[in-house]
Each structure stands twice: as C-alpha cells, then as structure tokens.
Amino acid sequence: MQVNQYPNITAISSADLLLVQTSSDGAYKNIKGSDAINSITSNVTANITALQNTEATHTSQISSLQSSSIQLPSTIKASVASTDYFIGIDSNGNLYKITYANLTAGLSSGNSPTPISYAQVGDVKSFGTNGGSYGSAVDITRTLNTVITSASWLSLNTSTSVITLAAGTYLVDGYCTAGSLGSFKGWLADASTNAVLLLGSSAYPNTSYYAACLSMLQGQIVLSASTTLVLKMRATNTNTNTSALGVATGADTGQTELYSCIGFTKIA
Secondary structure (H helix, E strand, O other): OOHHHOOOOOOOOOOOEEEEEOOOOOOEEEEEOOOOOOOOOHHHHHHHHHHHHHHHHHHHHHHHHHHHOOOOOOOOOOOOOOOOEEEEEOOOOOEEEEEHHHHHHHHHHHHOOOOOEEEEEEEEEOOOOOOOOEOOOOOEEOOOOEEEEOOOOEEEEOOOOEEEEOOEEEEEEEEEEEEOOOOEEEEEEEOOOOOEEEEEEEEOOOOOOOOEEEEEEEEEEEEOOOEEEEEEEEEOOOEOOOOOOOOOOOOOOOOOEEEEEEEEEEOO
C-alpha cells in the first residue's frame, strides 16, 4: 500500500468510514464519522511517517540496483573519436567517465602498463655429450651458449657466456648442474664487478656416483642500467671426468642435452 496515493481530506462526514486497529485485541474496525472518537494519539502519525520512510528506502534500493546493472554493448568500434568517452570504476566501486583526451594524456605520460615478456638462455650440448669437467676447486663461469627464448632486452655472447640485460625489474628462475663434486652452489653475478645478484641453493651430489644435482636460482633482481651477467659456480671437490658438470642421459636419440639454464621474466 502506498500511503501517498490517497488524497488528504479536511473533514469527515457521517457516511465516511475510517479503518483503525484497536490496541486491545489488534482487530481492525470501521469507524463512521458519526461515531464518537475520544482521542487519536501521535502513534498514528508516527506509524504513517515510518511507512513513508520504508517506501522511500525501498524505492532508493530499487533505483540503486537498476543503476548498478551494467550491460556491455555488443558493438565494437574500429576507431575512437575525440568525442568518445570510457567508463571507469574507482576504488569505492563508483562509476565515472573518462574522456578520450584524459585517456591519451594518461598513456602518453607513462601510465601505460609494461607488458610482461620472457627470455631464456642455457648450456645446450649435442646428444650424448656430458656437461664438462671441474679440475680446480675455484669459482668458474658456467657455459651459456644458446638463446632458447629470445627477447629484445636480452643478448648473449656465446663465446664468453656473458648475458646483457636492459635496465628493468626481472624475476629469475634457473639452475646449474653438477655431479660427483660434493657440496656446490651456483649464483648470478655482475660480470663487471663480480657482485652477487642472486644466490643459488646449496646442493650435494655424492662423490661416489655419477649423479647430477641442481643448484636452483629463484628470485628478483632490479637493474638501474644495462648490465652484464654471468652464471657462476663453485664446488668443494674436483673431478676431471667430463660428467662433473652434468651427465648426458642418452635416453632420446637425436635430442640435445641441457645443463645450466636460466630464465628472466621482465615485469617492469
């Protein structure tokens, strides 16, 4: 029932009826204009006001629900006009309009997102070729001779195993292999300063078996300028056998062998 849909009256005639609810038993009764009414308390006015407020609240809620229902158009424009605008949603969930000029100004000022890209380099050897020997217990630069996945911001000197990365923020995921050397560890270092940029995990391949283990490198590096990098390694024991830095599997005829490998995901 909508309270406001009925007109106000200024007088009650003897033929008029008034529907009321008695406080004693809660029953509804008709009162004629000629019936005696001792008093009408302020509760009637309060109840009417409360009913009106409830109606207004429901109307507001319905309006809010209707306005929050966003339907995406099926038409896709091939080009954008300067008079077009876009709809955004702020952190409070409120919709707002973005003009074409606002959008292009924001993108040109450097607010466009940086696309994420990936590159990977590794020590790739021909089928059945072992990883190499380790004749002295010193720091060595692990061989990286192949760009497995390329990117414009990475280059590799396959003669020196030196990686060059452009300035940026990178997620690093890689490893180096070793076998029969006892304790060993790999790390990513600045080729110019030898500073450690990312430390690899500790590993221990048993010296009595030709079994390879991995020193894993996982983490993030931030480069403020173009930087040259190398993958370094050191072990506690030596082994002149060519399987010291990795054992060829020989499992799949024609497949190459992969030993040290390192990947970079550029996120900024």
